[in-house]
Amino acid sequence: MSIDDQHDLYERLDRAVGAITPRAAPVEGAMRRGRGMRLRRRSAVAAGVAAVVAAAVLAVPALRQATTRTPAAARYTVTVQAPGPHAPAGLIASGTVNGKSWQLVAGRPGTDGIPRGQEQIRVSGAAVGQTGLTAQVPALGPDGTAPVSFTGMSAMPTQVQFGAVQADVSYVTVRLGNGTVLTLHPARVYGARVVAFATPLGATVVSATAHSRQGDIATAIPFNDPGGMASFGTWLRPGQHGLARASGRIGSGSYLGGAWSATAYLGPWGACLEAEGGGTNVGSCVDTTSVSGLGTNVMFWAGGVPGVAGGSADASVVRIAVTSPDGKTVQVHPVMVGGVKFFAFPLSKGLRPWKWTAYDSSGKVVAAGTGTPDS
Amino acid sequence: MSVQLDGEFRDFMRARWPAMVRLAYVLTGDQGHAEDVAQTAFARAYASWPKVRRTGNPEAYVRRIVINENRNRFRKQRVAERLTDAPPESGTADATSQYDERSALIAALQRLGPRQRAVIVLRYWLGLTESEAAIELSCSVGTVKSQASRALASLRQSAELVDGGFQ
Numbered sequence: 001m002s003i004d005d006q007h008d009l010y011e012r013l014d015r016a017v018g019a020i021t022p023r024a025a026p027v028e029g030a031m032r033r034g035r036g037m038r039l040r041r042r043s044a045v046a047a048g049v050a051a052v053v054a055a056a057v058l059a060v061p062a063l064r065q066a067t068t069r070t071p072a073a074a075r076y077t078v079t080v081q082a083p084g085p086h087a088p089a090g091l092i093a094s095g096t097v098n099g100k101s102w103q104l105v106a107g108r109p110g111t112d113g114i115p116r117g118q119e120q121i122r123v124s125g126a127a128v129g130q131t132g133l134t135a136q137v138p139a140l141g142p143d144g145t146a147p148v149s150f151t152g153m154s155a156m157p158t159q160v161q162f163g164a165v166q167a168d169v170s171y172v173t174v175r176l177g178n179g180t181v182l183t184l185h186p187a188r189v190y191g192a193r194v195v196a197f198a199t200p201l202g203a204t205v206v207s208a209t210a211h212s213r214q215g216d217i218a219t220a221i222p223f224n225d226p227g228g229m230a231s232f233g234t235w236l237r238p239g240q241h242g243l244a245r246a247s248g249r250i251g252s253g254s255y256l257g258g259a260w261s262a263t264a265y266l267g268p269w270g271a272c273l274e275a276e277g278g279g280t281n282v283g284s285c286v287d288t289t290s291v292s293g294l295g296t297n298v299m300f301w302a303g304g305v306p307g308v309a310g311g312s313a314d315a316s317v318v319r320i321a322v323t324s325p326d327g328k329t330v331q332v333h334p335v336m337v338g339g340v341k342f343f344a345f346p347l348s349k350g351l352r353p354w355k356w357t358a359y360d361s362s363g364k365v366v367a368a369g370t371g372t373p374d375s
Numbered sequence: 376m377s378v379q380l381d382g383e384f385r386d387f388m389r390a391r392w393p394a395m396v397r398l399a400y401v402l403t404g405d406q407g408h409a410e411d412v413a414q415t416a417f418a419r420a421y422a423s424w425p426k427v428r429r430t431g432n433p434e435a436y437v438r439r440i441v442i443n444e445n446r447n448r449f450r451k452q453r454v455a456e457r458l459t460d461a462p463p464e465s466g467t468a469d470a471t472s473q474y475d476e477r478s479a480l481i482a483a484l485q486r487l488g489p490r491q492r493a494v495i496v497l498r499y500w501l502g503l504t505e506s507e508a509a510i511e512l513s514c515s516v517g518t519v520k521s522q523a524s525r526a527l528a529s530l531r532q533s534a535e536l537v538d539g540g541f542q
Binding site: 006009012013014016017020022026029030031033034035141142143144145369370 | 380381384385388389392393396397398400401406407408409410413414415417418419420421422423424425426480481495496499500502530
């Protein structure tokens with residue numbers, strides 16, 4: 001290619017894109033979506049035993065099999081130990097669930113073909129089945145200002161929670177529904193300080209509190225979702241109150257011959273939506289302490305037969321027009337739960353984009369967007 | 376996240392939003408898709424903002440997400456096309472006769488594969504070196520060279536661009 005060609009191509013590309021006038025930067029919308037992604041990343045590593053979880057933990061809603069809704073375990077015993085001075089490299093923690101052992105190990109970053117910025121986490125032992133579970137997650141490290149960036153792994157019949165802690169965190173206490181209080185001491189793993197614990201899937205995790213040498217830093221009260229996993233979101237500083245607890249069905253029905261439903265849960269963890277459809281259970285949360293902080297946004301798109309999409313709406317929104325890829329439009333009306341408007345609608349399984357537009361009572365567009373159901 | 380970090384992110388996104396939408400537009404050929412892709416990229420950047428800002432080059436981080444998002448979108452579309460049972464629409468000339476140089480170039484780019492398109496944009500619009508483009512695309516310099524060569528050959532054979540003087 002000659003220099004003239006290159007210059008010509010540059011000039012043409014520049015002219016082509018110069019004619020584009022983007023709308024104003026949707027900063028607040030991007031931040032809301034980003035907050036949802038943060039929480040999902042902390043909570044969404046869910047997979048079957050022995051599966052290698054795909055790299056795309058980021059921005060993927062937590063998908064669970066609806067057929068395995070897990071009852072809360074009534075009686076159980078759990079223990080946890082931090083690694084000793086002669087522990088193997090990468091060991092984050094070990095312990096027992098109902099007398100069966102587990103251990104959680106991080107792979108050395110950059111080895112075994114793991115891309116830069118990712119890390120392989122492996123949980124093994126009798127508590128998580130014969131072959132254990134391996135997941136690829138973003139490199140361990142503090143995330144934002146959360147004292148602990150918990151991520152959950154569902155390894156039937158056990159859930160394992162792990163996360164990096166901030167520099168000022170000396171230890172973490174976790175209170176469980178059966179009264180047990182676990183004390184987690186951070187292990188130094190490849191430059192990060194990480195804690196972990198495990199419980200039976202379905203056991204209620206009441207709270208986690210991060211402590212510094214000076215006292216309590218913050219407490220997180222997780223959302224214990226219908227799949228039996230705890231989702232850690234909002235961390236409340238001493239004296240700070242989160243959202244009041246409220247829940248309600250925001251949509252249900254039959255579509256494409258299958259039943260679907262969606263439920264909103266507000267509480268000190270923030271706002272979570274859970275939906276069932278097509279044999280799949282999908283959930284997504286936003287960590288917020290204010291009902292006005294949610295805005296109008298679709299929180300998840302999940303394909304299935306039927307699939308479900310759900311989101312929150314600003315108080316001014318009275319209807320959402322949803323247009324399917326084949327051009328059919330239906331009207332969806334938001335439902336108020338705990339002072340927040342939510343909405344949900346069923347989807348077909350597919351890979352083509354759906355459009356949604358939220359309107360206020362005067363017919364003015366409040367927000368709009370597109371989404372593609374997961375296949 | 377702290378108020379200070381949020382403020383930094385807001386400033387960053389407002390400053391770089393037009394550039395990222397334009398980049399996404401060249402890659403997707405559709406302004407609506409471009410804005411969706413760009414917003415997703417910024418949302419992902421915000422989700423890891425403390426880490427992203429520590430890289431010292433948050434723009435490169437967002438740019439990489441934009442490129443990857445487009446490649447994912449392309450893969451999904453390709454699968455969807457296989458699944459459809461309706462005959463594809465046949466191509467027709469633009470009835471409004473607004474077939475200008477801009478649409479010719481964008482149309483020609485859309486006929487390239489996503490990686491070739493990304494190489495063209497990185498090398499000949501953003502002016503990255505072959506090494507820099509290889510890092511952005513997580514591939515070898517040799518791959519950048521071969522993809523650029525094939526992409527340019529395709530563009531040279533594009534009837535619209537030949538008519539418009541690119542040969």
